[in-house]
Amino acid sequence: MKKKLAVMALAAATLSMMAMPVYADDLVTVGYAQVGHESDWRTANTQNYQDVFSEDAGYSLDLVDCDNDNAAQLEAVRTFISKDMDYIVIAPIQSAGWDTVLQEAQDAGIPVIIADREIEASDDLYDAWVGTNTTNEGITAGNWLAEYLGDADANILVIEGSVGASATLGRTDGFNQVAGEHDNWTILDSQSGDFTQAGGQEVMESFIKSYEGQFNVVICQNDNEAYGAMDAMDAAGITYGVDGDVTLISFDATHDGLQYTLDGKINCDVECNPIQAETVKGVIEKMQAGEDYEKTTLVEDQAFVAPGIESEYATTMTQEVLDGRAY
CATH class of the missing domain: 3.40.50.2300 (Response regulator)
Known part of the structure; x- marks a missing residue:
């Protein structure tokens, strides 16, 4: 009986190991x-x-x-x-x-x-x-802005990403390629917000003090910087987004970034997948x-624009688009 129990125990242990x-x-x-x-x-x-x-x-x-x-x-x-x-x-x-x-x-x-x-x-x-091709992301942002503004002047402030990061270098280079084709575009200033919300807010607060009333475009090299920039502009009473005084461009196209795009607070959000x-x-x-x-x-990515904006370079945001996103 003991031998039989031992054999049964060994068999059970073997099955258990096979299932591990x-x-x-x-x-x-x-x-x-x-x-x-x-x-x-x-x-x-x-x-x-x-x-x-x-x-x-x-x-x-x-x-x-x-x-x-x-x-x-x-x-x-x-x-x-x-x-x-x-x-x-x-x-x-x-x-x-x-x-x-x-x-x-x-x-x-x-x-x-x-x-x-x-x-x-x-x-x-x-x-x-x-x-992803971050230079192309910058070019997409520039092409969209040219399409959106038409012949209007652009006085631009840029909140860059982390110093030395290839995403910063690529997005900056790509956008500057397009900006260089427009004599009526001026980049007033460009400073690092280190890809953070706190950094974006700090840089935007500084920009507002230095360039109050002089800018009509703000470019943030990721969504978190854009959130910080929005906080700073809200505090200063500056309107932005659709029907605002400032056109706001962001990068990354995260869920919250695209929610703000759907809400019309971000005009254009260029994806980095x-x-x-x-x-x-x-x-x-x-x-x-x-x-x-x-x-x-x-890795493929795309761009998105606020409702009411039609673009050759971007998809117009809808709730259905947002609900279908993986992140």
């Missing part, structure tokens, strides 16, 4: 050096990686929030190398200064995927890049299988 999830040793390890948590966009991007690179999908994700600290991000990548991660994904805080640590990853035989932002390094030092982890996972799967993969993959 895949062991951690069998998971593909991915280290993600995330920029930080400075914006709603970044939060959505982090959640996307956590959802996609789950244990159920066969992955072990080590995500490090680098809190917009470039030195901390370099250290995070070196920690991934020391842990011998299968893959390293980097959303670079700054575009420069990556050559040495990328060479270290390459020497360790660990594939590196640059995501979201770009870097100033030879493409021989990393294996793939996945992200944070749903990128699926694309990164697709690249990794091809690497795992030894298949050819694209060195560069662009």
